[in-house]
Amino acid sequence: METSSGLPAETSDTVNSDEILGQGNQHNGNSCPPQVAFSDLPKISSDLPPPTGTTPPQVKRRRRRKRFFTDMIPTSVSAAAVTGLRVLRPNPKPSTAYSYSETELATGDDLFKHHHNRRRRMSDLAKEVDVEALIAISVGFPVDSLTEEEIEANAVSQIGSVEQANYIVVRNHILARWRSNVTVWLTKDHALESIRAEHKNLVHSAYTFLLQHGYINFGVAPAIKEVKFKPPEGFSKGNVIVIGAGLSGLIAARQLISLGLKVVVLEGRARPGGRVRSKKMTGGQNGVAAAADLGGSVLTGINGNPLGVLARQLGVPLHKVRDICPLYLPNGRTVNADIDSKVEASFNKLLDRVCKLRQAMLDEVKSVDVSLGTALEAFRHVYRVAEDPQEQMLLDWHLANLEYANASLMSNLSMAFWDQDDPYEMGGDHCFIPGGNERLIRALAEDIPIFYDRMVESVRYATDGVLVYAGRQEYQGDMVLCTVPLGVLKKGNIEFVPELPQRKKDAIDRLGFGLLNKVAILFPYDFWGGEIDTFGHLTEDPNMRGEFFLFYSYSSVSGGPLLIALVAGEAAVKFEKMSPLESVVRVLEILKGIFSPKGIAVPDPLQAVCTRWGQDQFSYGSYSYVAIGASGDDYDILAESVGDRVFFAGEATNKQYPATMHGAFLSGMREAAHILRVADRRVSPAEKSNTSSQENVSVVDKFFDTPDLKFGNFSVLYDPMSTDLESNCLIRVELHGEKSLHLYCLTSRRLVLELSKLEGDLSRTEMLTRDFGVKLVGWNNLSAAVGSLFTSIELARSV
Numbered sequence: 001m002e003t004s005s006g007l008p009a010e011t012s013d014t015v016n017s018d019e020i021l022g023q024g025n026q027h028n029g030n031s032c033p034p035q036v037a038f039s040d041l042p043k044i045s046s047d048l049p050p051p052t053g054t055t056p057p058q059v060k061r062r063r064r065r066k067r068f069f070t071d072m073i074p075t076s077v078s079a080a081a082v083t084g085l086r087v088l089r090p091n092p093k094p095s096t097a098y099s100y101s102e103t104e105l106a107t108g109d110d111l112f113k114h115h116h117n118r119r120r121r122m123s124d125l126a127k128e129v130d131v132e133a134l135i136a137i138s139v140g141f142p143v144d145s146l147t148e149e150e151i152e153a154n155a156v157s158q159i160g161s162v163e164q165a166n167y168i169v170v171r172n173h174i175l176a177r178w179r180s181n182v183t184v185w186l187t188k189d190h191a192l193e194s195i196r197a198e199h200k201n202l203v204h205s206a207y208t209f210l211l212q213h214g215y216i217n218f219g220v221a222p223a224i225k226e227v228k229f230k231p232p233e234g235f236s237k238g239n240v241i242v243i244g245a246g247l248s249g250l251i252a253a254r255q256l257i258s259l260g261l262k263v264v265v266l267e268g269r270a271r272p273g274g275r276v277r278s279k280k281m282t283g284g285q286n287g288v289a290a291a292a293d294l295g296g297s298v299l300t301g302i303n304g305n306p307l308g309v310l311a312r313q314l315g316v317p318l319h320k321v322r323d324i325c326p327l328y329l330p331n332g333r334t335v336n337a338d339i340d341s342k343v344e345a346s347f348n349k350l351l352d353r354v355c356k357l358r359q360a361m362l363d364e365v366k367s368v369d370v371s372l373g374t375a376l377e378a379f380r381h382v383y384r385v386a387e388d389p390q391e392q393m394l395l396d397w398h399l400a401n402l403e404y405a406n407a408s409l410m411s412n413l414s415m416a417f418w419d420q421d422d423p424y425e426m427g428g429d430h431c432f433i434p435g436g437n438e439r440l441i442r443a444l445a446e447d448i449p450i451f452y453d454r455m456v457e458s459v460r461y462a463t464d465g466v467l468v469y470a471g472r473q474e475y476q477g478d479m480v481l482c483t484v485p486l487g488v489l490k491k492g493n494i495e496f497v498p499e500l501p502q503r504k505k506d507a508i509d510r511l512g513f514g515l516l517n518k519v520a521i522l523f524p525y526d527f528w529g530g531e532i533d534t535f536g537h538l539t540e541d542p543n544m545r546g547e548f549f550l551f552y553s554y555s556s557v558s559g560g561p562l563l564i565a566l567v568a569g570e571a572a573v574k575f576e577k578m579s580p581l582e583s584v585v586r587v588l589e590i591l592k593g594i595f596s597p598k599g600i601a602v603p604d605p606l607q608a609v610c611t612r613w614g615q616d617q618f619s620y621g622s623y624s625y626v627a628i629g630a631s632g633d634d635y636d637i638l639a640e641s642v643g644d645r646v647f648f649a650g651e652a653t654n655k656q657y658p659a660t661m662h663g664a665f666l667s668g669m670r671e672a673a674h675i676l677r678v679a680d681r682r683v684s685p686a687e688k689s690n691t692s693s694q695e696n697v698s699v700v701d702k703f704f705d706t707p708d709l710k711f712g713n714f715s716v717l718y719d720p721m722s723t724d725l726e727s728n729c730l731i732r733v734e735l736h737g738e739k740s741l742h743l744y745c746l747t748s749r750r751l752v753l754e755l756s757k758l759e760g761d762l763s764r765t766e767m768l769t770r771d772f773g774v775k776l777v778g779w780n781n782l783s784a785a786v787g788s789l790f791t792s793i794e795l796a797r798s799v
């Protein structure tokens with residue numbers, strides 16, 4: 001196959017990726033991406049001199065532009081924590097499984113009695129508690145309050161109480177303890193080792209919350225994958241159809257399966273990963289090879305990042321993206337450091353001015369919004385910023401960087417809310433995963449029942465379940481989790497019957513879904529110098545400022561000499577209309593412009609791939625952004641479930657971490673917990689009818705073998721999910737006659753405590769039935785109501 005310029009295009013082999021479409025191509029499972037192979041070109045002699053003469057790089061941070069850096073280190077951690085010191089246990093048994101020696105705390109009231117150096121131990125403990133609080137903060141927990149999820153899960157019985165302060169310390173402790181060794185399954189007993197016995201309930205509450213919400217014991221370590229909860233015989237938590245095997249769908253499916261639900265994943269492509277795609281590129285006689293991340297690539301902030309946890313579990317060392325990013329002028333000269341700093345400072349000032357303006361506007365007229373581009377342009381003229389041609393190019397480079405971070409043109413971004421997620425930004429280094437992010441995907445997809453090439457066309461939902469149609473097949477479930485990208489929802493390719501609520505449809509329309517594209521080029525050798533991970537290129541034409549404005553060097557991590565050129569903003573849209581060959585030639589021109597003046601020859605590439613995320617029928621774009629008229633609330637609206645049957649996950653449902661891989665991951669975890677909550681409230685109708693009452697009774701007996709409380713012939717099972725006095729309890733009363741008989745009732749923990757204070761079963765029964773009006777019934781009359789209580793008990797008892 002010859003291309004128009006006579007260069008041979010690769011026809012074969014390595015690619016069966018489906019998402020990278022050539023110009024005019026339509027997706028089919030086997031189509032080749034628009035890639036240009038140079039393997040047949042004259043080989044470059046291998047004795048070329050190593051690259052020399054590169055200008056020493058400047059130390060600079062070129063990252064996604066973030067405006068507000070909230071003070072992540074709380075000033076009052078210690079103060080808040082001191083209340084909690086007392087919940088930690090003296091002389092915990094050291095556990096060989098954990099390396100987190102700092103949390104093997106020896107403290108608490110007893111410690112203060114026995115240790116003469118009490119003051120020092122107090123301060124040591126306070127430090128430990130501080131460290132654990134910081135770990136919790138990095139994971140997204142507020143310093144001294146509960147998250148909405150915790151409140152919803154009734155983690156404590158009284159908000160704002162001492163119990164809450166203690167709970168927070170216990171929760172942070174358990175979290176930090178698991179994070180210290182993420183390859184093991186942390187059991188509740190392990191968690192109890194370092195907490196004083198009287199706070200068992202807090203441990204239970206915090207442990208269950210963290211487990212069910214995917215903050216501990218998640219991921220791909222063998223010890224973690226092994227554990228799967230089975231609902232008690234005769235009970236089912238229901239089955240869930242997950243649409244999409246991207247990061248959010250995969251982790252949700254994995255978590256749901258581990259929590260005891262039945263799951264099937266329907267994926268339109270022939271592979272998992274969605275917008276995470278590592279393409280193996282090869283070429284040359286020596287078999288040069290590298291893995292190119294064509295979608296999500298950088299872990300943007302490693303502190304608390306769940307993807308960092310997966311990497312640790314897989315033993316994959318992370319590569320920190322180095323903060324060196326030389327910028328080159330079109331003639332190849334490096335931008336003067338002073339001018340660079342001056343323009344960067346001016347750019348930041350412009351953004352500050354826009355911030356002030358928007359604050360004033362929001363105070364005055366709440367609903368008015370304009371584009372960030374308009375506002376910046378106006379200030380740029382007023383303050384006469386960057387009037388000199390070089391300065392203008394530099395400023396355009398920063399704007400391109402911002403358009404890259406938001407996958408959008410400045411003219412589309414909401415001035416009011418474009419950076420609404422900044423306060424939550426993950427801290428720490430930005431990192432690459434050597435060998436590509438698909439390593440994580442492969443591990444996540446292992447053993448999950450995924451049906452590929454199942455493009456979902458329709459979702460029907462009603463009060464009794466869901467039907468999902470893909471091709472000619474129908475899938476029945478209790479619930480469906482839709483994780484398709486916002487671009488697919490916008491396109492309306494999936495029909496929802498009944499239609500989604502208007503409020504959700506409006507949010508889908510309002511939020512933006514933008515474009516970022518990449519050209520990945522494999523060279524026979526690294527000619528640009530392996531000591532940097534990024535370099536930038538300035539353009540004279542402001543309309544094309546995003547065209548190959550930034551290069552990622554993947555030499556250190558991809559296994560071979562690979563460069564990835566980014567195309568953002570308007571250029572990214574135009575790029576999809578250019579032929580791949582034209583694009584690669586343009587990249588090579590730019591590279592030659594940069595390196596030839598330094599005496600460095602740019603070799604012919606071995607292989608190149610151009611992405612077309614905008615034309616990809618499984619995403620129709622790259623990632624979400626806040627468009628004019630939209631706000632962060634729209635992410636929340638996208639996350640709302642419909643009728644407790646249709647659930648939504650994916651990066652565009654995550655207000656705090658949108659447009660990122662970790663945001664997608666966390667949204668999957670969030671929805672798994674949400675689905676579990678709903679499932680627990682509901683016993684699967686299908687399973688219920690298949691279960692004989694006799695089978696149920698034997699399950700009940702099993703639970704009552706070890707009641708939480710027993711007095712006289714009364715046995716009680718508590719709801720392990722809550723310590724609230726109003727939480728549910730199941731009472732069983734044993735009546736002795738010719739044959740012993742069991743009667744049951746569902747009541748509150750408060751009432752149980754009252755009963756336990758009475759003497760004699762007769763007065764207890766009288767109080768129960770006469771004073772409290774509670775009916776004692778046979779099991780058959782109660783079984784349906786206690787399904788969710790039982791699944792909680794089962795979960796709690798099996799860990």
Ligand SMILES: Cc1cc2nc3c(=O)[nH]c(=O)nc-3n(C[C@H](O)[C@H](O)[C@H](O)COP(=O)(O)OP(=O)(O)OC[C@H]3O[C@@H](n4cnc5c(N)ncnc54)[C@H](O)[C@@H]3O)c2cc1C
Nearest residue numbers: 244246247248268274275296297298456650651660661664
């Ligand atoms: C070019 C590019 C660069 C990026 N760079 C970064 C980065 O450096 N760092 C970062 O953190 N993030 C980055 N991201 C964003 C990140 O990749 C995404 O936020 C994340 O991967 C989204 O995961 P998801 O599960 O929400 O969606 P997806 O991964 O898109 O998963 C959705 C799945 O649904 C499937 N699907 C769609 N329609 C249907 C249908 N009708 N039926 C069945 N299945 C369907 C899709 O095939 C896909 O597998 C980048 C994205 C792109 C495109």
